[in-house]
Amino acid sequence: MDDSEIPSESLFDAPPMAEQERMVEAVLFASAEPVSVRDLETRMPHGCDAAEAVVRLRKRYEGRGVQIVRVGDAWAIRTAPDLGFLMQKETVETRKLSRAAIETLAIIAYHQPVTRAEIEEIRGVSVSRGTVDQLLEMEWIRFGRRKMTPGRPVTFVVTSEFLDHFGLESARDLPGLKELRAAGLLENRPPPGAMPAGEPDEDGETDAGQPELFED
Amino acid sequence: MDDSEIPSESLFDAPPMAEQERMVEAVLFASAEPVSVRDLETRMPHGCDAAEAVVRLRKRYEGRGVQIVRVGDAWAIRTAPDLGFLMQKETVETRKLSRAAIETLAIIAYHQPVTRAEIEEIRGVSVSRGTVDQLLEMEWIRFGRRKMTPGRPVTFVVTSEFLDHFGLESARDLPGLKELRAAGLLENRPPPGAMPAGEPDEDGETDAGQPELFED
């Protein structure tokens, strides 16, 4: 740091080597591709010696959890090979959930505990086994209590993993239809006719039917 | 944790701290997202003290080109802000936020958990459709708990992505938070008289109900 200030005969002194090392470190870290020395130098202030900075940085990282490695004629930061076992979690491919699965999941979240038959009634189509299995496997839903109705069907509820993933503190924090509409998250279509028939009655039933889930 | 180590007759002693530090270093380097202490520990061998390893690692990186930063209850490696000028290549063009969106975001951050009606009261205009939508989509805000007031309105809070983006360790570190609070500007003061009964004591309840966001 001090070096740059000593006799500064040139207007544009290169930064001290420690500073150059920092620069190389940051660039190698943030870059999506390995970076060549030439590339480094075009990015760094005039007069920098990127090759030397890389050598020093590499030395500094010897024996650490990550290393400076050469890839062709470029440089990159990589995890130390002996720690590869820690990286298994990094290798996840994400794919968007299918529409059927999203709808099924949404119904479970909004209506839990809910039986398969109820889901089918709300969606208006049958729910394939694969969809439920997938959601179970993802641990976003689980089995709730059996319903006290003939046949004692199993119900589904959402899990705490679900809440985590969607950043919710509880399923009851999901906005209702009215709130979705008010927040502009739905197209604002006027309900046809003034008949309020369905809504109050649904809501009433829902609350009454499943007190255990939504109580503190 | 200590208990398990004292009578270390166990077959599987935790690795030495230097080794744990390497592990944390590798995992944090590999991940673009912040990693929680809990996550670190589930990946590391049994008996590791990830929290301690992070603290040591953080110290080690002080003044370097990259830093260990805290984001909520997780940790991440980020380049030092003073080296931003080297990264034109990596800069991502963030969507320009409207003034309304910026103000709404600030109100949510400083007043969280906050309802839509409260945001509108503070700004003096209704929150336009799309503003909340945009902030949700950017994952800078999410739904908090419902407020314990009539209608149980949904609330908004900021996310750890928000903290990460603005380089904040927690919502308590928002700039000027203390001064605003001292000046009484974060209080929810109902307009004098004009309001129907309910509101003042509602707010009392609310504040009592969810103080934890800004507390240690």
Next chain:
Amino acid sequence: MADATFQDDTLSVADRIAAEALIVDVDGFEGPLDVLLTLSRTQKVDLRRISVLQLAQQYLGFVERAKSLRIELAADYLVMAAWLAFLKSRLLLPPDPTEDGPSGEELAAHLAFQLERLQAMRDVAARLMGRDRLGRDFFARGQGEDVTRIRTLRYTATLLDLMQGYARIRTRDDFRPFVMDRDSVFTMEQALERMRPLIGFAGSWTDLTSYFPEGWDGDPVRRRSATAATFAASLELVKEGHLEIRQSDTFAPIQLRRKDERQ
């Protein structure tokens, strides 16, 4: 003091220019509070020491000018003008002890608080946006690790997907052909059928609601239907001469009694 400062409408030239500039720019404002905040800056004092009376005057002037220039102001600007006119009168007139409600000073203090709070939010918003930011000033890891991958497929969805999915299903119902939901409808025929065997026991005045079938008196939709049907059926029975009906007052309970056949 009030007279000297506020009575005359003659603003200084600078104020006039500022006010004209406001008018031209009216579309750029985010509501009346925003205008008030901008106007308050011409007072060049700490927001905590602002003269609300003077501010009310400035705002009313702003609205007047907009009118004279035939600029359409949105309704909320006019509501604010009306409120400020009211506030102004409260501030200028001696308090009327018979009138309850907040005093002019309380209202003024609240307005000043709102302005200060909005300004504070704007200030911190600017500070927030001016911070070093991820992807602009500091950066995350640019490269995923390439070490021995165990590929697992993970499915993901966002909260918006979830909510929109739900909304899609629920609003689809809005468009289904309109069919009366028979579950929640109790017909007059059903009510008649139910009441005929029961009225024989109604020697004394009984509330109409006691004739509701079980399960129809809780839910409002069902209750409404049961009330209408039972009432219509009662009228039918009155017409047939089996029943007397009375109601002591508007919205009072409706009561029924068997009509004594001998009369």
